[in-house]
Amino acid sequence: MSETTNGPTKEPTNELGVAMVGYAFMGAAHSQAWRTAPAFFDLPRRPRLAAICGRDADAAGAVADRFGWESVETDWRRLLERDDVDVIDICTPGDTHAEIAIAALEAGKHVLCEKPLANTVEEAEAMAEAAAAASARGVRAMVGFTYRRVPAVSLAQRIVASGRLGTIRHVRGQYLQDWLVDEDAPMSWRLDKSKAGSGALGDIGAHVIDMAQFVTGSAITTVSGLMETFVTSRPVAGERATLGGTGGSGERADVTVDDAAAFTARFDDGALGVFEATRFATGRKNALRLEVNGSLGSIAFDFEDMNVLELHDATLPAEEAGFRRILVTEADHPYVAAWWPPGHGLGYEHGFTHQVVDLVHHIAEGTDPAPSFADGLAVQRVLAAVEASSDAAGTIQKTGA
Numbered sequence: 001m002s003e004t005t006n007g008p009t010k011e012p013t014n015e016l017g018v019a020m021v022g023y024a025f026m027g028a029a030h031s032q033a034w035r036t037a038p039a040f041f042d043l044p045r046r047p048r049l050a051a052i053c054g055r056d057a058d059a060a061g062a063v064a065d066r067f068g069w070e071s072v073e074t075d076w077r078r079l080l081e082r083d084d085v086d087v088i089d090i091c092t093p094g095d096t097h098a099e100i101a102i103a104a105l106e107a108g109k110h111v112l113c114e115k116p117l118a119n120t121v122e123e124a125e126a127m128a129e130a131a132a133a134a135s136a137r138g139v140r141a142m143v144g145f146t147y148r149r150v151p152a153v154s155l156a157q158r159i160v161a162s163g164r165l166g167t168i169r170h171v172r173g174q175y176l177q178d179w180l181v182d183e184d185a186p187m188s189w190r191l192d193k194s195k196a197g198s199g200a201l202g203d204i205g206a207h208v209i210d211m212a213q214f215v216t217g218s219a220i221t222t223v224s225g226l227m228e229t230f231v232t233s234r235p236v237a238g239e240r241a242t243l244g245g246t247g248g249s250g251e252r253a254d255v256t257v258d259d260a261a262a263f264t265a266r267f268d269d270g271a272l273g274v275f276e277a278t279r280f281a282t283g284r285k286n287a288l289r290l291e292v293n294g295s296l297g298s299i300a301f302d303f304e305d306m307n308v309l310e311l312h313d314a315t316l317p318a319e320e321a322g323f324r325r326i327l328v329t330e331a332d333h334p335y336v337a338a339w340w341p342p343g344h345g346l347g348y349e350h351g352f353t354h355q356v357v358d359l360v361h362h363i364a365e366g367t368d369p370a371p372s373f374a375d376g377l378a379v380q381r382v383l384a385a386v387e388a389s390s391d392a393a394g395t396i397q398k399t400g401a
């Protein structure tokens with residue numbers, strides 16, 4: 001059923017027509033989520049993979065064949081005209097998020113947009129405004145901070161919200177990868193500011209900022225940080241220079257984003273934060289870590305051991321003190337009941353499936369999903385404040401929270 005500003009345009013069906021813009025790494029993660037969600041979860045509407053959109057029709061067609069997308073479009077604007085499309089799933093680089101999301105919302109299409117929400121605060125503000133207006137018309141918008149939906153992270157949020165940790169004093173967040181340590185790793189859109197908006201800070205720092213604000217329920221109000229670009233030029237993709245510079249054409253392009261960011265933060269509840277985001281943490285592959293220290297205890301999470309949450313209960317007798325490993329695979333844990341028996345564990349892709357499950361429920365129930373575009377804007381403000389601080393040699397910057 002397609003909603004337009006004038007309401008349903010055809011007899012309502014249980015199907016939810018989905019169109020995805022983009023088809024690379026995130027396209028694959030989202031495709032598996034749309035296919036898998038109805039198989040493991042009882043959904044009020046059944047997603048139908050109506051269309052995949054990409055400028056390269058052959059490449060998009062190959063992904064359509066692999067994942068079962070029914071049709072291929074090469075212009076995303078066509079998707080907004082189709083009555084069989086109810087949801088636009090944006091899996092493109094950040095420089096296209098605002099234009100596509102705002103047009104889709106105004107056309108009455110629900111929107112799921114990859115993170116970070118946008119490349120600038122101004123774009124994110126316009127998107128959040130469009131989402132608020134669309135919500136009044138029953139059109140929903142969600143931003144893709146999928147790590148909130150890792151069961152151990154959802155459990156961490158529940159534990160903090162219950163008051164079990166007492167007054168929160170410290171939030172310690174890291175997102176450590178090492179895929180750019182090789183100085184001859186080729187150029188990509190993620191290293192081009194005009195496409196990505198920023199480097200490690202926006203790509204992976206956005207995740208740890210959202211996770212910290214989600215788990216603690218508090219907002220970052222001021223930051224002081226530094227950013228660095230360690231390798232300032234790289235071989236043009238496909239022209240990888242061999243050691244010593246021979247082989248390939250040797251053509252190189254400038255890296256115009258940060259390779260790493262480090263910043264301190266103050267939260268609105270008075271807690272202090274220390275954060276890192278880097279693609280140069282040699283040996284760390286996808287180490288998204290969060291530790292929260294409170295007056296009554298602590299939690300600690302590391303995505304590289306993603307089915308475990310560590311909990312320290314400071315109210316226990318001293319001889320029992322220490323971090324306890326909770327294996328977050330019980331049916332009572334968030335999302336787990338739909339999957340496997342205790343101990344069988346989940347993976348990276350499950351957060352994407354849980355994201356789809358929650359979005360479909362919100363669309364059917366007529367409620368706004370989280371993280372909202374307003375949540376995405378809040379992260380964008382922190383990203384911008386860290387950049388401003390780094391540009392000003394680490395001076396303290398307000399985020400606007």
Ligand code: SOE
Binds near residue numbers: 177203204
């Ligand atoms: C970066 O390498 C990246 O692919 C991010 O863009 C994703 O958001 C994250 O889930 C995994 O790492």
